[in-house]
Amino acid sequence: MQDSVTQQEYKNFFQKNINIIICCIFCTALWGSAFPCVKLGYELFNISVDDIFSKILFAGGRFFLAGILVLLIATCIQKKFPTLKKEALKGIFLLGFVQTTLEYVFFYIGLSYASGFKGAILNPTSTFMMVILAHFFYKDDKLTFRKTLGCIVGFIGIIIVNLSGDVSGQSSFLGEGCLIISALAFALGSIISKEVTNVEDNPMTVTGYQLLIGGAILIVLGLIGGGRLNVTSINAMLLFLYLALLSSIAFSLWTTLFKYNPVSKVSIFNFLTPIFGTILSALILSEDVFNLRNLIALTLVCIGIYIVNKPKEKEIVN
Template sequence: MNRSVFADRKVLFAVATFCCLLWGSAYPAIKIGYELFAIAPGDLPGKLVFAGYRFLFAGLVLLVFAAFTGRGAALSLDRRTLGQVTLLGLSQTLLQYVFFYVGLAYTTGVKASIMNATGTFFSVLLAHLIYHNDRLSHHKVWGCLIGFAGVMVVNFTPDLLEFDFTLLGEGFVVIAAFVLSLASIYGKRVSQHLDSVVMTGYQLAIGGAALLVGGLAFGGQLTGFTVGSVLLLGYMVLLSAAAFTLWSLLLRANRVSTVAAFNFLVPIFGAALSAMFLGEAILEWKNAVALVLVCWGIWLVTREPAPAKG
């Protein structure tokens, strides 16, 4: 697909917003999935099996799609490219989601969606170190500081006397965001010589298979298959396939910091949908302040005009 299409500002905004809506919906969907499949908070092997099925099937859907849309030649990978997509799958899918799924089990969907916004700032900082045309500026530095301040606010108790942060909960979500930032930048490089649909399909399938094998090896299982739980799993498969592919196309055609800035929509969608489907509190003043600070920070990051391609 012509990458110039995804460099268009209107297309960038529409596609990035859609991706963030899908990822925001994953927060309540995962928690509902834990209930439907009877996965206890401490059942890490069960969480790995759940995630494994999601990403393995998402990857297979994309590879089948690639085969039926004239990308058959791209499905055959040489040893070097296979090694690259394997590394991408083990980092972006396996490692990231081990931290993410565990963290989400020990915090609320609202807090997790806001904590995950740290990935935006990690991406901006890493892009500065890697790309000569994506350097930090005065506005970007202030944007990162204000955004991190917003992340800190959401972890205080309402009376501001106690900092509510746990390693297994909020800490693991932040680690997952950092891993995703690193993997996304690496994925941008791989996508320069490999079709984005094929790349995403392989990395999701490889990472998903690793999650599934690891979960089963430690005694994990997935029970409680009903029409509702299967439909939920199917939705999560499709959201993963669509969001990761579209995001890869955006990263391929634009600067990392430009695309990453749209992640501010994920905590907004995640918080709103968690409140809607899980009944979690979204109207607490600290959540509102945190979201305002995060959005303000990313507005500063993207304030300076930037070329469409990086």
């Protein structure tokens, strides 16, 4: 009798959260596709490995366009152009600077010095960082043994994936180091986002202005540094548009999910990002990712994230 009740409780829990599950999977699939597509974008726009400011300009254009797209969609939905509350201005500017400018300055630099697979597997370190930050920001989300164990297991995976010959000297810092800093910016941005949406009710408005502000700063930085974009083909423009749409859709959904759901309930799905990133890196970039070391590392990262975010039984019952 107890078993049937338990099975029904799990079924009810799944049905109640099916929309959240679908949206989270969709977001992580989009973000997973970004790793190989960004590297492909460098090739199509003739951006060399050491041309840092052109990469920053590339990022700025992508997110500025994404912000415009989000605001246009919000305008169509609301039948008027979305405006910001005065009390939300400071928070949205900070969010745009941290989760768009800082995150993607380091992301774009790091990805040019690391494989698409490493980009995909290092990015989820933001989940562990969010667990640690939540300890200081939220009284009801303190570190526990389970969360600590999950972080340890996940970081063992991070160490394993970096035990290769290409991790040395400057390349290691500019590649893996920048990707980890990017993950920290995403973690900080997620917490800021949850606070900002408590002031500004519409998540799409928050996302649109965040991307617009952060993208504009990136464009200015790229131009000041002498960055240039060379449009070489229709394929290059189509890829650029896809990356902008990717950001506008994924960030809008993610911001909405964080506004109406606990951080841990949404964060559990971050483990899907490296899986999608790994598969798509193999398909698009023809990278050799399916070796024993990388598969073990990826498995450990996924297990670590699951342990950190595993729901308690009372959450399923409720």
